[in-house]
Amino acid sequence: MLLFPKEEFLTRMNYTKQKMLEYGVEVLLISNPSNMNYLTGYNAWSFYVHQILVVMIDEEQPIWIGREMDAHSAKVTTWLDTNHIISYPDEFVQSSIKHPMDFVANILEEIGQGNRKIGLEMDAFYFTAMCYERIVHGLPNAEFKNTSTLVNWVRVVKSDREIECMKKAGRILENAMKAAYDTADVGVRENDVAAAIYQAQISGTPDYGGDYTSIVPMIPTSENTASPHLTWTDRRYKYGDYLTIEIAGCYNRYHTPMARTMAIGEAPGKVEELAEVVVEGIETTIDAIKPGITAEEVEAVWSRSIAKRGFFKESRLGYSIGLSYPPDWGEHTISFRKGDRTLLQPNMTFHLMPGIWLDDYGVEITESIRITESGCELLADVPKDLFIKKPASYSGLSLVETPDNQVEFPKKADFSS
């Protein structure tokens, strides 16, 4: 079930060891599931119990340590030899007495790693305060450093195989966005739109299936568009409602996210106006993005564009994306915001996130992009307009189906009344 050739994993391991030298650590303890997957292929919904990947600077293979019932998943999804897969008994699971990191510390002592310089992912989602306390207690002769995003920084430039996964995720995303557009209507419930999005995300395309996304569909309606991270309710849409749709396509854990804003019947003037500002801003920004400029310069282009129209966005304009597990599809490395001087390079990938949220409404029209040799390309192809959905009871219009089973979104002009 290994999804990349072993050579690609060995290359990733070497880049990681190079960074370990930079940071001055001989052993790396990894609990971020995205980093575990990146280095070994490990892929199972088992990160709700503690698990660790041990990378040693002088060993070719890392060691996977996790729950006994998950060791079999490690055998079938990774390139590791079975003697590099170690499991702890079930009595360590969610116990107030026995902690998995006590077990991990014992293993590290046994294999002679207990007195080395050890890097910890101090701010990774599943490396809890208790994990830290037990590891430090169990390894009194080790020296610890914070290597929270060490592997994340290795991940920022994608291989061509990774880009291919993200482009496939882009096709899935296009289908999911179309499913949202097709389903939302007067009298339809918010959850029915979410269900249609899920159906499209997971069924994928006729050629390949979709994977679960690290964030669930976020589709707040009307005044709730001011709260971008609300999910859905079972309220029915009314004529004149508008919604933001932030979703992704996912293929083999690689994400291509996007947001669009849509109105049922017609949009309030303030939403139309804000959408124009956002679309002008994102188009100006995309034209300016190229290798060699910094992340903060990207944000500055956007800020100048919307400032001309009297707007200001406090939150960051986007972030690095790729491989990920819940609860986030962001990579926690590069952000498009003031102070981030990372230089853009080819095959970096970002969610360019121009959402503007005001007191009682918001508009999001966003793109996933890849930095190319000379500029950037979009990872999915969906019209950037504010979507206007003509309610079914108002028209017999149907979307255009092209012969090869690809779908086309209607242009805004087709639907404005």
Place this chain on the structure above:
Amino acid sequence: MLLFPKEEFLTRMNYTKQKMLEYGVEVLLISNPSNMNYLTGYNAWSFYVHQILVVMIDEEQPIWIGREMDAHSAKVTTWLDTNHIISYPDEFVQSSIKHPMDFVANILEEIGQGNRKIGLEMDAFYFTAMCYERIVHGLPNAEFKNTSTLVNWVRVVKSDREIECMKKAGRILENAMKAAYDTADVGVRENDVAAAIYQAQISGTPDYGGDYTSIVPMIPTSENTASPHLTWTDRRYKYGDYLTIEIAGCYNRYHTPMARTMAIGEAPGKVEELAEVVVEGIETTIDAIKPGITAEEVEAVWSRSIAKRGFFKESRLGYSIGLSYPPDWGEHTISFRKGDRTLLQPNMTFHLMPGIWLDDYGVEITESIRITESGCELLADVPKDLFIKKPASYSGLSLVETPDNQVEFPKKADFSS
């Protein structure tokens, strides 16, 4: 958007404060999203950035502290006054320089809580090692205690309103399990079964919509049933494949999970035999469960039942369930396993999880239960048999639809050839 009356939240707060006295803490810092929701109603997909609920023993209302763009979600989903909702600027988001817990520590100092006894959820998913380090650094005059599962223990006995949510989740689960049964077939892809499950989970019933589940569908096939936490691939089922289906229904964040095992066409003899052991074991165990017995006694009944047939299960037999957010629908309190002497009480709810995983296959047939005054009741109604799906090309059989739109599963006898 408050989903329970304010009185219920105040009762929950009082139980929590009673436990704070037991543990000897004056302030509780809560980052577990389930506990935040339980005490305030807060509900948004925002736990991928750090956020904290501050409960003070001498204040009626807790204080929500989170990201600026999420403060609006706190205003619309909680019972808190707006002056109890405090937000940090976006420069604190996923930054290696500014950490949200620095901001939280400053607030605690400002409101005079900096020199108190403070409880921390040391092993909660989103309370990272770095959160701990910054809070301890920022509050040098505080005294810290571990209160990881303090609120979780308040949650173990459900109110009648909570039970009603779990029963609604049970109806959704029944529909989702039927969707899996109906869709799986020779030539169908695993991801298409997952898509059908999602569609049923989220569309819910005609009367109420479904919520996202805290764990995604886990539907490993044939030899991969030995790895219970694999999700799905896009392989097509062949005649003679078998799969385990572990899913839940979710309503307002309350979960009713279940697993079933299903064969396409016919099951291998070893799977049929193991399914009989599991069904006999779960039925014997359900008959024995009642208030007043301990969690470990429940496990002992099961162990004796399967030992008679020569089997042994190393992993725990089940765990407390209810309100939850990804990545787990378990409550991290009571486990059915040796050494857990918790006494069962009415309105406790559990996922009774009799899965047996051998070297190259596994069987899971599980139930969600509520402890009643005299025994226990099932939270969903799905036949406990090993499902045998007659491939569509083999028969014209269809499932029975009853007039009121409820679906009935075929009994095993109808489908055995």
